[in-house]
Amino acid sequence: MPEVEIRQVCLFYGSKQALFDIDLDIGRREVTAFIGPSGCGKSTLLRCMNRLNDLVDNVRVTGSIRLSGGEVLDPTLDVTDLRKRVGMVFQKPNPFPKTIYENVAYGPRILGIKQKARLDEIVERSLHSAAIWEEVKDRLHDNALALSGGQHQRLCIARTIAVEPEVVLMDEPCSALDPIATTKIEELIHELKQQYTIVIVTHNMQQAARVSDHTAFMYLGRLVEFGKTDKLFTTPEKQETEDYITGRFG
Amino acid sequence: MPPLHTDRVYEEELQQLRAKILEMGGLVEKQIGDAMTSLVERNSTLAQAVIARDHTVNYLDVAVDESCTRLLALHQPAGRDLRLIMTSLKVTTDLERVGDMAQNICERALELNEEPPLKPYVDLPRMADWARSMLRESLDAFVREDTELALQVCQRDDAVDKLTADIFHEMLAFMRQDPQAVSRATRLLFIAKYLERIADHATNIAEMVIYMVKGKNIRHISPPPASV
Numbered sequence: 286m287p288e289v290e291i292r293q294v295c296l297f298y299g300s301k302q303a304l305f306d307i308d309l310d311i312g313r314r315e316v317t318a319f320i321g322p323s324g325c326g327k328s329t330l331l332r333c334m335n336r337l338n339d340l341v342d343n344v345r346v347t348g349s350i351r352l353s354g355g356e357v358l359d360p361t362l363d364v365t366d367l368r369k370r371v372g373m374v375f376q377k378p379n380p381f382p383k384t385i386y387e388n389v390a391y392g393p394r395i396l397g398i399k400q401k402a403r404l405d406e407i408v409e410r411s412l413h414s415a416a417i418w419e420e421v422k423d424r425l426h427d428n429a430l431a432l433s434g435g436q437h438q439r440l441c442i443a444r445t446i447a448v449e450p451e452v453v454l455m456d457e458p459c460s461a462l463d464p465i466a467t468t469k470i471e472e473l474i475h476e477l478k479q480q481y482t483i484v485i486v487t488h489n490m491q492q493a494a495r496v497s498d499h500t501a502f503m504y505l506g507r508l509v510e511f512g513k514t515d516k517l518f519t520t521p522e523k524q525e526t527e528d529y530i531t532g533r534f535g
Numbered sequence: 536m537p538p539l540h541t542d543r544v545y546e547e548e549l550q551q552l553r554a555k556i557l558e559m560g561g562l563v564e565k566q567i568g569d570a571m572t573s574l575v576e577r578n579s580t581l582a583q584a585v586i587a588r589d590h591t592v593n594y595l596d597v598a599v600d601e602s603c604t605r606l607l608a609l610h611q612p613a614g615r616d617l618r619l620i621m622t623s624l625k626v627t628t629d630l631e632r633v634g635d636m637a638q639n640i641c642e643r644a645l646e647l648n649e650e651p652p653l654k655p656y657v658d659l660p661r662m663a664d665w666a667r668s669m670l671r672e673s674l675d676a677f678v679r680e681d682t683e684l685a686l687q688v689c690q691r692d693d694a695v696d697k698l699t700a701d702i703f704h705e706m707l708a709f710m711r712q713d714p715q716a717v718s719r720a721t722r723l724l725f726i727a728k729y730l731e732r733i734a735d736h737a738t739n740i741a742e743m744v745i746y747m748v749k750g751k752n753i754r755h756i757s758p759p760p761a762s763v
Binding site: 534 | 611
């Protein structure tokens with residue numbers, strides 16, 4: 286059974302329609318990549334999954350998104366609880382101007398965990414899972430802003446998984462990183478999918494090809510093709526997909 | 536034809552790769568033709584010229600390999616471009632081997648020209664025409680991305696195999712009748728085998744064209760499918 290079932294999702298910014306009848310199943314503990322040219326709606330669709338578009342004025346979403354059977358688009362749903370279940374890593378790493386420890390402990394504290402021993406354990410486990418523990422274990426109480434860009438992003442991933450989400454959304458997580466930091470994040474994605482369902486938006490098609498199990502190609506707000514990543518990058522079904530992945534677009 | 540690549544340099548390099556394959560195919564086809572002429576007309580000078588020209592085929596083989604390596608490293612190709620490059624890597628090896636077969640035919644022709652003719656050549660030139668036309672059509676299918684033509688090439692391979700078997704029996708009869716004919720008949724059998732191998736390489740190329748166009752692998756499927 287898929288972790289997230291997206292059915293007939295349409296999204297409007299005011300009167301302008303940005304997503305058209307999207308149907309998609311996101312597999313549990315798999316990596317799903319969204320690719321497509323700028324403005325195709327891939328980030329918008331990603332943000333539907335944790336209702337981040339609610340923060341934008343004049344946005345209207347129709348259709349259904351079910352997370353483990355429950356309706357995400359239900360207006361009575363507690364979005365704070367939803368965003369705990371569906372975490373997000375952004376394009377630009379955005380650590381809080383706090384210590385490394387506090388960055389990771391922030392979410393669990395909000396959820397009411399107060400015992401220091403328990404928080405210590407969560408911080409260590411999360412930093413381990415985000416493959417940054419060895420680099421920061423001796424300076425957990427230093428300011429997080431002193432870390433490098435690649436470390437910032439792994440810290441943000443640690444912060445996201447500290448609250449044990451079911452799904453981790455990643456919006457261009459490597460676009461601000463150098464190739465070595467990018468490789469580390471990609472290795473991390475392979476590790477994380479043992480425990481989490483991951484959805485990644487990327488402009489880097491080779492990255493989508495490397496890290497994902499399934500890929501969705503979107504164009505002008507529509508889902509053009511969705512399938513196994515190796516198939517989509519070698520023998521896509523649709524001409525538009527073929528033109529995009531081979532760089533014959535626009 | 537698909538729309539042109541947005542990266543002009545990449546598009547140009549892909550075109551050059553196709554052009555190199557075709558140049559190599561044209562040269563190899565001529566090598567087979569000249570090799571058979573040198574045999575039928577007992578022209579040793581021509582046979583030596585064919586042997587000398589084989590290094591050009593080898594040079595093109597290396598050039599195609601290098602182009603493919605460069606394209607893979609610099610452009611991370613996908614979809615049809617990736618399939619073109621994978622196809623080129625295999626086709627160049629087949630063409631290089633066909634070039635070697637033409638050279639081998641000339642080596643046997645030089646040996647045969649030292650002795651009186653065993654018989655007028657009828658079946659071997661016919662077989663060579665078959666093999667050459669299969670090669671030409673597989674390359675036409677490559678250029679035109681024509682899977683129907685490629686499939687026809689695959690389906691013709693059995694007829695060449697049958698002709699090889701006929702020549703084998705004919706040569707065996709010669710050898711039984713006259714022990715003096717054994718060395719010549721053996722050499723002619725070798726040539727039949729080379730021609731059969733050329734048809735096999737043409738079939739390989741045609742199979743790769745189907746992969747290139749449709750993304751379907753029909754290699755090692757016997758008999759070949761009726762349609763793709």
